[in-house]
Amino acid sequence: MSTPRRTITSVLTGALTIALVVLLPRAVGTSWSTVGTLLGHLSLPAIVLLAAVWIAGLWSHSFVLAASLPGLTKRRGLTLSLTGSAVANVLPLGGAAGTGLNFAMTRRWGFGPAAFGGFLAVTTLINVLAKLGVVAVALALVPIANTATALPIGRTSLLLIPVLVALAAVAWFLASETAPVTAGRALGRLTRGRTRLERSLPALRTSVLGVFRRGWRPMTAGMLAYLLLQLALLWLCFQLLGTSLSLPVLITGLAVERLLTLIPITPGGAGVVEVGTVAALVAMGGDPAAVTAGMVLFRGFTYLLEIPVGGVTLALWLLANRKQAVAA
Template sequence: MMNGARQRRVIVTVLSGTLTTALVVFLPRAVGATWSAVGAVLGQLSFGSVAVLAVVWIAGLWSHSFVLAASLPGLSKRRGLTLSLTGSAVANVLPLGGAAGTALNFAMIRRWGFSSTAFGGFLAVTTLVNVASKLGVIAVALGLVPILHSMSVFGAESLLFVPVPLVALVAVWILVDERVAVGIGSGLDKAIGLVRPSRLRERIPRHRTSMLRVLRAGWRAMAAGMVAYLGLQFALLWLCFQALGIPLSLPVLLTGLAVERLLTLVPVTPGGAGVVEVGTSAALVSLGGDPAGVAAGLLLFRGFTYLMEIPVGGVLLAIWSWLQRRTPSQSNQLDSVAG
């Protein structure tokens, strides 16, 4: 008989999978289209267009590897790319898979000789940079509201995501002022101390110092890598619609990308599957997009940014796991192939 924890995991997995499937299946109907109409649009896609889209997708991932490498001094860009794809592969198939992806990345980082403290700093920096980049895209899209009259796409539901920027602001405040780091650590120690001992008053300032050291040394590479990554993600979105012959203006597509970033801030389903497609498609349709064309374009875009990460990351994970079973000398010689 399954224990309580395992039973809860199974229930969450089934519910999450059911929700994801239902959202994807009913995507066309949610925006006023049919699967036959969406299929007809996707049928226009050529092999050459797919190849171009794949190159842009890979270039975006490579750009993001600069961010990861700068966040952990000593990490190569190839290993950063491996971390990104393997972690995403796990996160995209498991409910609340972000934790499982993080655990996998921790195991890989430790195997490559980095300390758990270094990984903690890496995780904090990359999380902060990724959240800040998503909020930046959303801020640019909000600046287009007077032109596009697009405030409706950032409806009342957006208030559910308010805690995310608030947490990001607190993180920045901690980085700016050491006294804030000590104060928040002390407050958390008192709250957590009611359940178990806590030493966050010491740990938060220590992590702050480590993060500042990494940010000061690598902020240029992080900024350049993230700007290039976001630019290539936007280019990929635009090319997806161009490949299908769907005319949408750049400001409208930028707003769509912002909605997509917003919906991935707190993934309800693995990788936000279903929720992102329905929400972003609805936003683009409300801005004048053809329902079938919008649904097809979004499915194509997410086919690269979500679906393709699963098999590619899975293959890299299989290679890495195979290498770990070899003798230490062989593993060290071959490890560079996977990382």
């Protein structure tokens, strides 16, 4: 992307994010002053408790990352998660920039491009499957929880179609030995790199399958723990503000939040995620002010706090590498 187009994209996405956040309370019939009053009642011990649950969730996810790249420690996995998220949450289409940063960091730690390619494929697939799993649970609860207004099956299915098509393509790629060769030929015609892709894609398939066979247990346990801690964080955000929501409603809210993060319109889904999730929870009977305050608090940890914490983590990593280079 050229510099002028990148600048225009940054300005537009930034303006859209600010507009969505500013108009969030009005969209559901409340105001920022009311929301601020609710948030002002939070005590320091409550904030510390929320931070502890948030950190525990990130630590659980580091098990997934460590198992996806054999030889990666959980501490370094947490470092990748925080720094990559910080970049992705700030820049328009920042996922690519976060991936580039993580690639540079793993190269510094001695991992090759092929290992990182397998790591990226595995973690992306697991994250998408986890989000779709939460959506599937929420849809299964629709008949008994009366949440069809917030998560209508028909409209949700339309949003899931491109994701499900991509997952079907991944399943075909992994299940068939001829699939990587076929895909390499097709992509090679488009990118003029046919021979290289025909060699690299079968190797990528072998690497991904090997990672899954060795690490599916810690990946599964880590992702389940992460999702449960995310649900616990969401529940605490409402509970500490004096709002009680039923478990099916909370799961539906988390499903909407997870689903909207798959749509990278703004950095980290900022604005889009909050408006969509709050609207869904209000449609299920939640109080507009309480729901807005709870969601702002939740996203304050899962989105906003990742930026400074990830930035500090990146600065410490750069400083440590500079000291190593000077010592060498």
